[in-house]
Each structure stands twice: as C-alpha cells, then as structure tokens.
Amino acid sequence: MFTRIYDQIANDYVNLTATIIGLIVVVAAIAYVVAYPRLFMLGVKNLQRNFLRTGLTAGAIAVLGLMITIIWTIIYFIDLITVERSKDLKIIVTYKWSVPSQLPMPDADYLDPSSKKFLPELTENGKPLYGSKDFMIWSFYGGTTDPAKITPDTLIFFFVMNPEQIIPMMDDMQDLDPKLVEALSDEKKPYACLLGVDKLKALNKKVGERFKLTSVNYKGIDLAFEIVGVFPDGRYNASAIMRMDYFNRAFDLYKQKNNNATHPLADKRLNLIWIRVGDRAMFDRVGSAIEGSKMFSREVKCETASSLIGSFLEAYRDIIWGMKFLLVPGMMVVMALVMANAISITVRERRTEMAVMKVLGFTPNQIFFLILGEAMLVGALAGLLSAGGTFLFFNLKWGGIPFRIGFFPVFRIPESAWMWGLAIGSLTAFIGAAIPAWSAREVKVSEVFSKVA
Amino acid sequence: MRTFRNPFLNWLAENPGLAAFAFIGLVILLLALVPIFLYLMPIRKVPIIYNIRNLQSRWKTTIVTALAFTLVTTLLTFMLSFVKGMDRLIEASGDPGNVMILSDGATDEAFSNLGNFAVEQLPGDLQAQIDFYVKEVYVVVMYMVPDPLPGARPRRFVQMRGLDNMPKAALMHGVELTAGHSWVSDAGAKSIGPNETAKEIVLGHGVARAFGEDLGKSIVEPGDVIRLGPAKWVVVGVMQEGSAAFGSEIWTRDQNVMQTFGRENSYSSYVIRIKDGSIERAKKAVAALKDVKIERNFQVFTEKEYYAKMSDTSKQFSAASYVVAFIMAIGGILGVMNTMYAAISQRSKDIGVLRLMGYRRWQILLCFQFEALLIAILGGIVGCLIAFLLFNGMTVTSIISSGAGGGGKTVVLRLIVDGGVLFTGMVFSILMGALGGLIPALSAMRLQPLESLK
Structure with missing residues (x-):
C-alpha cells in the first residue's frame, strides 16, 4: 500500500501539491501547539463555545469536500491513464485507419516471441526484443442471455485471451489470485470464464453455474460458459474474460456445420495486440519495425495504451474540462466563502474579547494566528474527515465511484484522496479566514472600549 | 391514450411522473415563497425597511452569503444547460417517419454489418409503404492532425458516413447545406492538382469547426483538403448549423468509405422513409420488418427510438448534475444557516423590542425568513445572469450512447440556458434560502422578549 501511495504522490503534481500543503499544515499545527499551547487551547475552547457555528461551517466544508473528492477521483483516474509513462510502456497494435480494429488471427504470430513466424526485425542477436510475458492478444466477444431483450444486464462483453497473459499483462491484475487463472486454464473446461461482481449479480448466477450466450457481434457463434471465478471488487466489476482457444474452436465448428463456409468475420476476429517494452527508445524501435513490416495483411499502427485511451476519451474532453476548471474551483470558492462568512461573523462578535486580549498582553500576531488557527483547524479536520469518509464509503461499498465514462464503470478513490481533503480544507480555510483574521489583528483597543463605554 | 386540444394537457398525459414531480416542486416553491407573499399583503408585519437596513448594515456578510448562492446557482445552471443541450x-x-434497420444484435451502427439488399426483396405490402430509402455505411476513422502542437495528440477519431444517395439522405435526415456549397458528386472525387484527385466530403458544422481550428481558421471551407485514414479528401460542402447528431459527421459516397476502409459490400444501416411520414405507420413498418429474413434477422427501430436509446449518457449526466447540485445546495444551506444564526444572535435585543412592541412570533419568523429569501433571490438572480451570459450558446463536444455494449457517437452541441433552466436555478436558490433560513428563524421566533433584552 505504501508503494502505491508513494507512486500516487510522486507521479501526479496535484497529489504532490496536496501532500506538500498537508505536510506544511501538519508541521505548522505541531509548531503552533508546541510554541503556543495556551493559545491553541483557547482556540479549541472558542470553537466549542459556539458549537453550532463550528458544526455548520464544518458541515458545509465536509459536503463540498465530499463532492470535490468524487469529481477529482474521476479526473485523476482519467489523467493517470492518459498520461504517457516513461517506462514499462504498453504498445497497442491495431488496424491503422478505422475502429473497431479487425485483423486476421494469424497476424498475431508475427509479434508473438514464441511463434516461428516472429518478425526477425524484432530480434537482436537472435533474441526477441521482448519476452513472451510481454505479449498479449485480445478479441472481443459479445453476447446476450436474452436475445429478445438486449439490455446492459443481459449483455456480456468478453475479453477473449490466453489465461496465462492475464496476470503479467493486464492493468491492475498483478495481485489476482493465480488459482483463478488456473481454474480458467483447466483443460477439461474450455468453456470456463471469469466474471466481474456486477456481471455476476446482473446474471443472477453463482460461481460454478453455467449460462448460454447468443452472440451480438459474431452471428451464429453462440457459446455456453461455466463461471469458474470472480474478479476482485473494483475496476473489472463489469468485465468478463473467456479463453482464446474456445473462441477459435467455435469458428472451426461453425465451418464444419456450414458446409465448409468460413464465418464472414473469421479473418477479422483479432482486435488488439499488446506488447510491453522497457522504455520510450524501445517503444520507438519496436513500433517502427512493426509499422514498417510488410507481413501484416492490413496496415497496422502502434500506439501507447494511454494514447489510444486518450483518443477514445476525446469525446469527453469538454465534460472533463468543465469538471476540472469550473466545478471543482467553483466549489472551492464556495467553501472559502462559507469559511470567510463564519470567521468574519466570529471576529465581529468578539471584537471586545480581542481588545481585552490585547490589554492582557497578547500581540496582534498572536490574535491573527488564534483566529486563523481556529479556521484552519475546522477546515483541515472537516476536509480530512470528508475525503477519508468518502474514500472508505465508496471504496468499501462499490469498489469506487460508480459512474460510467467510456469503458470505465467505476473509479476507485486513491489513498491520496485523504491528502486532497486535508489540503483543500486547510487551503480554503486559510483563504477564507485570512482577511477576517487580519481585521481581528487590527482591532483598536481604544475604539472598542469607547463604544463599550 | 386520450388526447387533448391543449398541448400542455397532452404533455401532462404523456409524462405523468414528470408532471407529479413538477407539481410537488411547485408546491414546495410556493411554500418557500410564502414569506414574500405575506410581506406583499396588507397585514401587520415588521416593516421591510427594517430588513433592508439590517442587510445594509451587515453588507459584507450579506454580499459573501449572496456570492455563495450566486456560485452554486451558476454551477447548477451550467450543468443543467449541458443536460438541456444534450436533450x-x-x-x-431522428425523424418520426424514418425507420432504421441494423444487423441483428447490433446495439450501435458502428457494430452493424448488413449485406447489400434491394428493397425489392421485401414483401410487396412493405414495399408499398416505402417512399424511399438510403443505404448507409458508418465508420469511425483516424484523422491525422496536421502539424499538431507539441504534446498534443497527433490523431483523433472522427465519424464518417458513406451514403448511396446523399441528397436523399439529406432530405431524410433534415440536413441542409450552407448556401453556395454542394453535395458530393456522383463521381465522388475531384481533381485537386496536376495528376492528383481527392475523394469528396461534406462536413458537419461541428466537425468543420474542429478541423478549422487545426488549420488555423475558424471553419474549413469548400476546396480545403484533409487527410483522413490513408487518403486525401476534398471538402465540397459544410452542413448548416443545427444538423442534430449529423453535425459531427463527415458524409461522402458509400463506395468511398467501402474502398478506403475495407468495408466492401457491407452497410451499417438502411434508413427507410415511410410514405406519409407518420410515426404510427413507421411503427407498423418496424413490426413488419422484424419478421423479414433475408440473409439474417434485422434489428429495426423507428429513428426516434434509436436516438432515444442513445440518450443513456445524457440521462447519466442529468442524474449526476442533480446529485452534485443537491450536495452543493446542502453546503449552501449550512452556509446561510450560519449567516442567519449570527444575524439572530446579533439582534436578539431587536427581537425582544419587536416582541414588546406587540409583534407576534409568526411575524418574527416571517421577518427573518424574508431576509434569508432576499439574499437567496439576489444571489440566484446574479447566478442565473452570469450563467446565461457565460454559457448560453457555448459549443461543447460530448458523446451520446446507449450504454449497452459500447459504441456511441461524438456530438457537438450547444449549451442552452433557457427559461426552464433559469427557473430551475432560481428554484434551487430560493429553496436553499428558505431551508437555510427556516431553522434560525424558528429559533428567533422562540426567543423570550425579556430574556433577549438581558
């Protein structure tokens, strides 16, 4: 988990900024408590004194913090998958000019290091530039359990692939229980499949049960399946995986049943080829070798996963822009306004108290930090608890935020969200309270007492 | 279903759930506005000038609170304008008199594969109902951005529709060309230089603007050459703005698409115009076509049904907008509660004096509730105004999809801040003010006159 948190912070400037702000706030808070323990206790007592106001302000910060955590999770995830990595790049090989990419299955052999047809230009000193575990092929097989009523609940789209490629090559599958792969690879059960939690629920089935699908993308290739396992809760909740050999055999059977006539889409059933390379230089080398090869039956192109996903998500560009640059900043301004309002009311009510404090020897700076400290304590705690609560609630209940964008049905809230809450709460409290705290600092003792008199 | 002469009554009959929701909303709004109505009536109440002066004397707090309302209303109106634009x-x-045929099981045109059949293959009674039909092949193709900025994506997906008869397709889909522009010629290609020809295309207004940005101008014009897939294409026309979902598409001859993108003899859809163009006859034709088997079963919809199925994304964003607005409103309510509680604690002596002057508890309640509403209305009006000025008519890219089995179409739409959107924004603002002011006003009402004067 700590490695994951480190990665989240090191690879994202927002997480890094939030962490820096969070650390500054924590260090400043500790220094404040150590240097001025009485002042800190006075601030806590002041917050308790008007508990209703403290509660309302914290409540407003918390609900807006919740919303920002939800929205930023989606933005963060999309940024993460569309930003180019510098190492462990995945090349996706597809038909060059249109989607969906449809290639003949034998084309995969040119890129499979374990195949005799492997392209010689992808070798160095007789050794392939990437290993067998860095290679994966995908087809997509879609079908419905109820051809009369095709709905998202009756539809299943399978990643058709070789089971041994799941753990080494699929994103976020590195921690998958190897027993699931073993179950999927069982030679006696070519019809085995793995399903996500949501799909299992939609089908109303359990592990060990069987179902039949009428294909929606390969007419006449209707298949039966047995569920042998379920993916862990999260990103793959709405996904499904079936075996490539079972899929290929179905086309052979089709040919046998139809007087040796091949299925119309038989030579268009390979959709994506994935290759993992170490760095950008190797990406360029492998990519140009593949794109330059004349062996493929159709022109192919190579791009990184992030680039391809980015192209698919292009349609959401403006929506994401609105979320990022209108909704989130707008909500942060509302948070700052709520805080500014609450603190300015507090300061106005406590002007006499400030004057007395000055008479008692408190310096203007101490009064400034007292007020600012009160605001930041409320803001930081409300923000932290709000983001933390959102993290726990959504991740435990749904495995993340259930909001479908493209092919992502759920967005897991990252651990760094706790830092977002702390940073946003503190920052908006600081911005909202700075001016009222300054006006408290500037309270004139003579003016206040002349009014009281 | 019974039909009425009055269109409003018809709408009520067709949308009972929505009507009930609107009715409940209206009742809540009227209840929230009761203090305003009562203040306008000739009954004894705390003078309005008392509230106005109080708001003036606490002008900083008033402005900050109103600003929070303004922002929440602006954001809500922005989200609703997007939903409205999508709707x-x-x-x-989709025309009510058009019927769409896709291949069996296909949830989207992009996944549909139909053979090249002729209308003469249909049963005679069905043929008699058909006015004309168009064969369409729809593909999503790669567009290479010319001279992309550093770091920007060098390619994008764009949607291309090949048609066997473009003028008929335009008539069928209600698409019109910009004056002076032309449809793709029968040849489908023209010379763009010595020994060089390019295939002809007509661009939707949205996509023409997007390509224009890439070429450093506001919109592409006839004569501009664009690289799509492995070929060069010359623009011969641009559709007029407001060509619905087709405004984000590129149209050309069917053969151009088939030859360039490997879709030989494969269409995505057949669109049939029914003779009298009525939805009833279109529905009957749909039922009849579902039983027709030529090489495989058909998936048949009225065109309206097809696009209604594509509204899943819109529904999702609509629901999300209301959830976001609701949660923001809770933040706003808590903020206004803070303000009103402070106002009451500062003016507890005023309340005592007012009670001693003979004002009753409900009049005190009314007085504070009126004040909260004034701030809410002020903030709401400014918020709506800002949203109208900033967002109305703004062009954005989005997607429509059925949510079943992927696919979807990229569309360019305009944000719409109309009366309905502004009304909803104002209702939200007023409800925030009413709910945020109510509990503090109730506590003000309960203050004992002598206690509050201490």
Missing part, C-alpha cells in the same frame, strides 16, 4: 440534440435527431 435538445437527441430530440432533434
């Missing part, structure tokens, strides 16, 4: 686009897409 309007989907409503405008």
Whole structure:
C-alpha cells in the first residue's frame, strides 16, 4: 500500500501539491501547539463555545469536500491513464485507419516471441526484443442471455485471451489470485470464464453455474460458459474474460456445420495486440519495425495504451474540462466563502474579547494566528474527515465511484484522496479566514472600549 | 391514450411522473415563497425597511452569503444547460417517419454489418409503404492532425458516413447545406492538382469547426483538403448549423468509405422513409420488418427510438448534475444557516423590542425568513445572469450512447440556458434560502422578549 501511495504522490503534481500543503499544515499545527499551547487551547475552547457555528461551517466544508473528492477521483483516474509513462510502456497494435480494429488471427504470430513466424526485425542477436510475458492478444466477444431483450444486464462483453497473459499483462491484475487463472486454464473446461461482481449479480448466477450466450457481434457463434471465478471488487466489476482457444474452436465448428463456409468475420476476429517494452527508445524501435513490416495483411499502427485511451476519451474532453476548471474551483470558492462568512461573523462578535486580549498582553500576531488557527483547524479536520469518509464509503461499498465514462464503470478513490481533503480544507480555510483574521489583528483597543463605554 | 386540444394537457398525459414531480416542486416553491407573499399583503408585519437596513448594515456578510448562492446557482445552471443541450440534440435527431434497420444484435451502427439488399426483396405490402430509402455505411476513422502542437495528440477519431444517395439522405435526415456549397458528386472525387484527385466530403458544422481550428481558421471551407485514414479528401460542402447528431459527421459516397476502409459490400444501416411520414405507420413498418429474413434477422427501430436509446449518457449526466447540485445546495444551506444564526444572535435585543412592541412570533419568523429569501433571490438572480451570459450558446463536444455494449457517437452541441433552466436555478436558490433560513428563524421566533433584552 505504501508503494502505491508513494507512486500516487510522486507521479501526479496535484497529489504532490496536496501532500506538500498537508505536510506544511501538519508541521505548522505541531509548531503552533508546541510554541503556543495556551493559545491553541483557547482556540479549541472558542470553537466549542459556539458549537453550532463550528458544526455548520464544518458541515458545509465536509459536503463540498465530499463532492470535490468524487469529481477529482474521476479526473485523476482519467489523467493517470492518459498520461504517457516513461517506462514499462504498453504498445497497442491495431488496424491503422478505422475502429473497431479487425485483423486476421494469424497476424498475431508475427509479434508473438514464441511463434516461428516472429518478425526477425524484432530480434537482436537472435533474441526477441521482448519476452513472451510481454505479449498479449485480445478479441472481443459479445453476447446476450436474452436475445429478445438486449439490455446492459443481459449483455456480456468478453475479453477473449490466453489465461496465462492475464496476470503479467493486464492493468491492475498483478495481485489476482493465480488459482483463478488456473481454474480458467483447466483443460477439461474450455468453456470456463471469469466474471466481474456486477456481471455476476446482473446474471443472477453463482460461481460454478453455467449460462448460454447468443452472440451480438459474431452471428451464429453462440457459446455456453461455466463461471469458474470472480474478479476482485473494483475496476473489472463489469468485465468478463473467456479463453482464446474456445473462441477459435467455435469458428472451426461453425465451418464444419456450414458446409465448409468460413464465418464472414473469421479473418477479422483479432482486435488488439499488446506488447510491453522497457522504455520510450524501445517503444520507438519496436513500433517502427512493426509499422514498417510488410507481413501484416492490413496496415497496422502502434500506439501507447494511454494514447489510444486518450483518443477514445476525446469525446469527453469538454465534460472533463468543465469538471476540472469550473466545478471543482467553483466549489472551492464556495467553501472559502462559507469559511470567510463564519470567521468574519466570529471576529465581529468578539471584537471586545480581542481588545481585552490585547490589554492582557497578547500581540496582534498572536490574535491573527488564534483566529486563523481556529479556521484552519475546522477546515483541515472537516476536509480530512470528508475525503477519508468518502474514500472508505465508496471504496468499501462499490469498489469506487460508480459512474460510467467510456469503458470505465467505476473509479476507485486513491489513498491520496485523504491528502486532497486535508489540503483543500486547510487551503480554503486559510483563504477564507485570512482577511477576517487580519481585521481581528487590527482591532483598536481604544475604539472598542469607547463604544463599550 | 386520450388526447387533448391543449398541448400542455397532452404533455401532462404523456409524462405523468414528470408532471407529479413538477407539481410537488411547485408546491414546495410556493411554500418557500410564502414569506414574500405575506410581506406583499396588507397585514401587520415588521416593516421591510427594517430588513433592508439590517442587510445594509451587515453588507459584507450579506454580499459573501449572496456570492455563495450566486456560485452554486451558476454551477447548477451550467450543468443543467449541458443536460438541456444534450436533450435538445437527441430530440432533434431522428425523424418520426424514418425507420432504421441494423444487423441483428447490433446495439450501435458502428457494430452493424448488413449485406447489400434491394428493397425489392421485401414483401410487396412493405414495399408499398416505402417512399424511399438510403443505404448507409458508418465508420469511425483516424484523422491525422496536421502539424499538431507539441504534446498534443497527433490523431483523433472522427465519424464518417458513406451514403448511396446523399441528397436523399439529406432530405431524410433534415440536413441542409450552407448556401453556395454542394453535395458530393456522383463521381465522388475531384481533381485537386496536376495528376492528383481527392475523394469528396461534406462536413458537419461541428466537425468543420474542429478541423478549422487545426488549420488555423475558424471553419474549413469548400476546396480545403484533409487527410483522413490513408487518403486525401476534398471538402465540397459544410452542413448548416443545427444538423442534430449529423453535425459531427463527415458524409461522402458509400463506395468511398467501402474502398478506403475495407468495408466492401457491407452497410451499417438502411434508413427507410415511410410514405406519409407518420410515426404510427413507421411503427407498423418496424413490426413488419422484424419478421423479414433475408440473409439474417434485422434489428429495426423507428429513428426516434434509436436516438432515444442513445440518450443513456445524457440521462447519466442529468442524474449526476442533480446529485452534485443537491450536495452543493446542502453546503449552501449550512452556509446561510450560519449567516442567519449570527444575524439572530446579533439582534436578539431587536427581537425582544419587536416582541414588546406587540409583534407576534409568526411575524418574527416571517421577518427573518424574508431576509434569508432576499439574499437567496439576489444571489440566484446574479447566478442565473452570469450563467446565461457565460454559457448560453457555448459549443461543447460530448458523446451520446446507449450504454449497452459500447459504441456511441461524438456530438457537438450547444449549451442552452433557457427559461426552464433559469427557473430551475432560481428554484434551487430560493429553496436553499428558505431551508437555510427556516431553522434560525424558528429559533428567533422562540426567543423570550425579556430574556433577549438581558
């Protein structure tokens, strides 16, 4: 988990900024408590004194913090998958000019290091530039359990692939229980499949049960399946995986049943080829070798996963822009306004108290930090608890935020969200309270007492 | 279903759930506005000038609170204007008299593969109902951005539709060309230089603007050459703005698409115009076509049904907008509660004096509730105004999809800040003010006159 948190912070400037702000706030808070323990206790007592106001302000910060955590999770995830990595790049090989990419299955052999047809230009000193575990092929097989009523609940789209490629090559599958792969690879059960939690629920089935699908993308290739396992809760909740050999055999059977006539889409059933390379230089080398090869039956192109996903998500560009640059900043301004309002009311009510404090020897700076400290304590705690609560609630209940964008049905809230809450709460409290705290600092003792008199 | 002469009554009959929701909303709004109505009536109440002066004397707090309302209302109105734009686009897409045929099981045109059949293969009674039909092949193709900026994506997906008869397709889909522009010629290609020809295309207004940005101008014009897939294409026309979902598409001859993108003899859809163009006859034709088997079963919809199925994304964003607005409103309510509680604690002596002057508890309640509403209305009006000025008519890119089995179409739509959107924004603002002011006003009402004067 700590490695994951480190990665989240090191690879994202927002997480890094939030962490820096969070650390500054924590260090400043500790220094404040150590240097001025009485002042800190006075601030806590002041917050308790008007508990209703403290509660309302914290409540407003918390609900807006919740919303920002939800929205930023989606933005963060999309940024993460569309930003180019510098190492462990995945090349996706597809038909060059249109989607969906449809290639003949034998084309995969040119890129499979374990195949005799492997392209010689992808070798160095007789050794392939990437290993067998860095290679994966995908087809997509879609079908419905109820051809009369095709709905998202009756539809299943399978990643058709070789089971041994799941753990080494699929994103976020590195921690998958190897027993699931073993179950999927069982030679006696070519019809085995793995399903996500949501799909299992939609089908109303359990592990060990069987179902039949009428294909929606390969007419006449209707298949039966047995569920042998379920993916862990999260990103793959709405996904499904079936075996490539079972899929290929179905086309052979089709040919046998139809007087040796091949299925119309038989030579268009390979959709994506994935290759993992170490760095950008190797990406360029492998990519140009593949794109330059004349062996493929159709022109192919190579791009990184992030680039391809980015192209698919292009349609959401403006929506994401609105979320990022209108909704989130707008909500942060509302948070700052709520805080500014609450603190300015507090300061106005406590002007006499400030004057007395000055008479008692408190310096203007101490009064400034007292007020600012009160605001930041409320803001930081409300923000932290709000983001933390959102993290726990959504991740435990749904495995993340259930909001479908493209092919992502759920967005897991990252651990760094706790830092977002702390940073946003503190920052908006600081911005909202700075001016009222300054006006408290500037309270004139003579003016206040002349009014009281 | 019974039909009425009055269109409003018809709407009520067709949308009972929505009507009930609107009715409940209206009742809540009227209840929230009761203090305003009562203040306008000739009954004894705390003078309005008392509230106005109080708001003036606490002008900083008033402005900050109103600003929070303004922001929440602006953001809500922005989200609703997007939803409205999507709804309007989907409503405008699809003619009631058109019937769409896709291949069996296909949830989207992009996944549909139909053979090249002739209308003469259909049963005679069905043929008699058909006015004309168009064969369409729809592909999503790669567009290479010319001279992309550093770091920007060098390619994008764009949607291309090949048609066997473009003028008929335009008539069928209600698409019109910009004056002076032309449809793709029968040859489908023209010379763009010595020994060089390019295939002809007509661009939707939205996509023409997007390509224009890439070429450093506001919109592409006839004569501009664009690289799509492995070929060069010359623009011969641009559709007029408001061509619904087709405004984001590129149209050309069917053969151009088939030859360039490997879709030989494969269409995505057949669109049939029914003779009298009525939805009833279109529905009957749909039922009849579902039983027709030529090489495989058909998936048949009225065009309206097809686009209604594509509204899943819109519904999702609509629901999300209301959830976001609701949660923001809770933040706003807590903020206004803070303000009103402070106002009451500062003016507890005023309340005592007012009670001693003979004002009753409900009049005190009314007085504070009126004040909260004034701030809410002020903030709401400014918020709506800002949203109208900033967002109305703004062009954005989005997607419509059925949510079943992927696919979807990229669309360019305009944000719409109309009366309905502004009304909803104002209702939200007023409800925030009413709910945020109510509990503090109730506590003010309960203050004992002598206690509050201490």
